[in-house]
Amino acid sequence: MRAFVLTGPREFSVRAVPVPGAVPxxxxxxxxxxxxCGTDVEFFTGEMAYLHQGHSAYPMRLGHEWSGTVSALGDGVDPAWLGRRVMGDTMLGDRTCRRCRKGHQHTCAHREEVGIRGGRAGALAERIAVPAWSLHALPDSVDPVLGALVEPGGNALRAAQAADVGSGxxxxxxxxxxxxxxxxxxxxxxxAEVHLLGRDEPTLAFARTLGFTHAWTRDTLPALPFDAVVDASNAAELPALALDLVExxxxxxxIGLAGRxxxxxxxxxxxxxxTAVGILSASPGLADTITAYASGAVDPRPLVAATVGLDEVGTVLAGEHPAGPGPKIHVDPRA
Known part of the structure; x- marks a missing residue:
């Protein structure tokens, strides 16, 4: 099968690799x-901390936000999964340690992360192998585009829940x-009444097309009381600003991570x-995200600017943004 393989900082190829087998x-x-994802870009540039901490190494196969159809089962897997449309958890704990037993497998010290950590191959390929226990079934109303947005959506849902805000x-x-x-x-x-703070007008203009009329730069941000502030940036100075601005x-x-x-x-x-809360993973929010997408309560599809093939992944990681105003690029490995 074809897969995108990252062999070093800014070194990559699309190559034929063995089709994964369905192990027990x-x-x-x-x-x-x-x-x-931005994490994929950090691996592409060589800046990702896991590379320097020994959790990840080249060559590696990226891709942790995905959806697809189960085509093969290993021994011991429920036959009902065959042919099901699914997405999967990125965080794969060992399921035996204290953290896993307490329901926090996404913080397991020995975890693998699909397409990120521990050598577990990711989804920038025609096929991917994952544990059956990590799967989440997708209803018919959640198409492949929405399915691949469940993982980032689970992170965002957890951040929104941690903000603990509602009407008024x-x-x-x-x-x-x-x-x-x-x-x-x-x-x-x-x-909640939602405001957004960004660095440049084009980015804020896109936010306004989604109905967020309260979109500001630092110079235009009004002096309003904010009951909750979510830092989803990669700017090292914004965590302190969040604390300054919150009521x-x-x-x-x-939920954002800076490079320093x-x-x-x-x-x-x-x-x-x-109250300050840190959000690491989508894991506890995946099921509720699927429900929100299926009901239409949240529709993130406008965020996808373009869908490209595997041969275009390298240029995307290098910073070339295909036509479209949204921030997310999707890959169809079959294209």
Missing amino acids: GEVVVDVERAGV DRALVLGPGTIGLLTALFLRAAG PAGRVVY PSLLDSRSLVLKDV
Whole structure:
């Protein structure tokens, strides 16, 4: 089968690789859509921390946001999975450690991460092999595009839930990229008045096409009380700004990651009686994200700017953005 293989910083090829086999407890999925993520870009540039911590190494096969159809079953897998349309959890804990037993397998110290960590091949390929226990079935109303948006949506849903806002509350999202916009969609679905803070007008203009009229730069941000602030950016200075902007007794949610340490004054956190929450993974939010997409409560499809084939992945990772205003690029490995 064909797969995108990253062999070093900015070194890649699309090559023929062995078709994965369905080992006991696992399934093989024919991939229909896969998303390109900021994490993939960090592996492409060589900046991803896992490369320097020994959790990941080249060559590697990227792709952790995906949807497809189960085409083969390993021993011990429920036959009902065959032919099912699915997406899968990225975080694969060992299922035996204390964290896993407490239901936090996404924080397992020994976890694999699909297309990211531990040598587990990702979905920028025609097929992918994953444990059957990591699968989530997709209803007919969740098409392949939505299916590949469940993983980033699960992260965003958890961030929106951590903000703990609803009707009559005002929330501010820092960073109108894919995760920031997805979080804004879930916050709006919860009934909150949603504001977005971005760096440039074109990005904010796209947010306005999604109905977010309160889209600001630092220079235009009004002096309003924000009951919750979500930092979905990669700017090292914004975690401190989030704390500055949130109302006393409010909540700050940190889901973005900067390339260098972020500093904030914990005295402000204490003296403002603010609750701060960090969000690592989509794992606990996947099922509820599928439900939200299936019901139409949240429709993130406008975020997808273009769908490309495997041969175009390298140029996308290098920064070339195909036509379309949205922040997300999808890959159809069959194209």
